[in-house]
Amino acid sequence: MSPCRTDDPARDWAESGIASLTGRLDGPPLVPPGRAATRARELGAWIAAATDDAVRLDGAALLSERAAFTGAHRAGTTSVGGACRLLPTTDGWAAVSCARPDDPLLLGALVGSDVGNDPWPAVTTWLAEHSGAELAERAELLGVAAGPVASPAGTPPQPLEPRSVRGLLVVDFSALWAGPLCAHLLGLAGARVVKVExxxxxxxxxxxxxxxxxxxxxxxxxxxxxxxxxxQRREMAALVDAADIVIEASRPRALIGFGLDAGRVVARGGTWVSITAHGRESMRIGFGDDVAAGAGLIAHDARGPVFVGDALADPLTGLTAAALSLSAPADGSGVLWDVSMSAVVAATLEAAGAPVPQAYRRGDSWWVQTSSATVEIAAPRPRVPQGDAAPTGRDTAKVLAELGIRS
Structure with missing residues (x-):
């Protein structure tokens, strides 16, 4: 299997495991639109070249990897992880997430009623009477991860000159999937990764x-x-000052509240990787499923739209951020990478209406005829974890002492 095939997006989707996660449980898997799986393979190949093959992974397979561990399956208008739904508005469709403990309360504020522990009936009714633009405005005001399905333009940053990260200190403030995947890939490339919570x-x-x-x-x-x-606030700032690469996934004002300054890191030649749902200038929040759908990455069957894969904006952004981190300006200056998850996804989409092949059954498997081959639709496949995941805070004293921050 070539990790860098760029002329057959449908084949890349089928081999990635994402097609098996796209569609309805009682229907066939669907090949999604666009070329996100192809882009993931391109990024995987770029990372392999930049690390002299120290990190050689099929980027497309990383897109479905979480489901290989959880055993989750395609669920149509409910996300694979179960926390996001596609619902109709007066002028289209919207993706709404309810992933955090406080989200039912926030969704109640969105619709103006007490929704209890199950917000979906009230949210469904409210959306049916309001437009996508009204949802976007209220969601941004309340800090709800939701928005209309649209087709925004997307131009994420591109990697510069490859550089080695072996022995560099990565300080990772991120959480969930996108940022940690970036940090994971940098660790495989030889960087020392310190996770901060x-x-x-x-x-x-x-x-x-x-x-x-x-x-x-x-x-x-x-x-x-x-x-x-x-x-501890001073120690956090000192840890950032010691870092070669900082990864974070917070809105800038939150980090300023912690006393952390991206500009200072960049001015001294460091790399700052900022991963947000819609860019550093946006106040909107989002998670992998609602961001991907909001960027226009949805599939369709005869009954309407369905989610594509499992929170696909997360792993695709993590791959993108890793490639950016493995590059640097040729003059050795610092760089701030503003990585918008929405832009990363939107940049992979073809013009509306681009045809995709349909899956068919052969024996116990699903297959698809692509432009280059007849391909079996693969299931998500896991890699084998290496090393232990440290309990929260296990290394605080050791790391701070080794860096001369705490005696």
Whole structure:
């Protein structure tokens, strides 16, 4: 299997495991539109070349990897992970997430009623009477991960000159999937990765599949610091000052509240990777499923739209961020990478109406005839985790002492 085939997007989708996760449980798998799986393979090949083959992975297979651990399956208008839904509005469709403990309360504020523990009936009714633009406005105001399915333009940044990250210090403030995948790939390339959490906001992925969490975090060190404590706030800033690469997935004002300054890191020649749903200038939030659908990446069958894969904006963005981190300006200056998950997805979409082949049954398997071959639709496949995932805060004292931050 070639990791860098660029002329047959349908084949890349079929071999990635994503087609098997796209569609309805009582229907056939669907080949999605666009070329996100192809782009993932291109990024995987770029990373392999930049690391002299130290990190050689099929980028397309990484897109479906989480489902290989969780055993989740395609579910139509409900996301593979179960936390997001595609629902009709007065002028189209929208993707709405309910992934955090406080989201039912926020969705109740969105629709103006008490929704209890099940917000979906009230949200469905409200959306049927409102436009996508009204949803977007209220969702941004309330901090809800939701928005209309649209076709925005997307031009994510491109890698510069490849550079080695072996021995570099990566300080990772991110959580869930996109940022941790970036940090994981940098760790495979030889970087030292330190994961930073706060006492009040540990990585929510720790509550998910333990083996998938270990895959992304195996061999990394774990530091917990409380920015509300003056001493620990200074230590957090000192840790950032020591970093060669900083990865974060927060809105800029949140980091400023922690006393962290991306500009200062870049000015001294460091790399700052900022991963957000819609770019650093946007106040909108989002998760992998609602961002991908909102960017226009949905599939269709005779009954309407369905989700594509499992939170696909996350792994595609993680691959993109890793490639960017493995590059640097030729003059050795620092760089701030503004990585919008929405733009990363939107850039992979073809013109509306581009035809995609239909899957058919042969024996116990689903197959698809692509432009280059007859291909069996692959199931998601996992890699074997390496190393342990550190318990929260296990390495705080050790890391700070080794860096001369705490005696």
């Amino acid at each position: 706060t006492p009040s906001r540990p990585d929510g992925a720790r509550r998910g599949n333990a083996e998938f969490y270990r895959l992304l975090h195996g061999g990394h060190e774990s530091v917990v610091l409380d920015p509300a404590d003056d001493r």
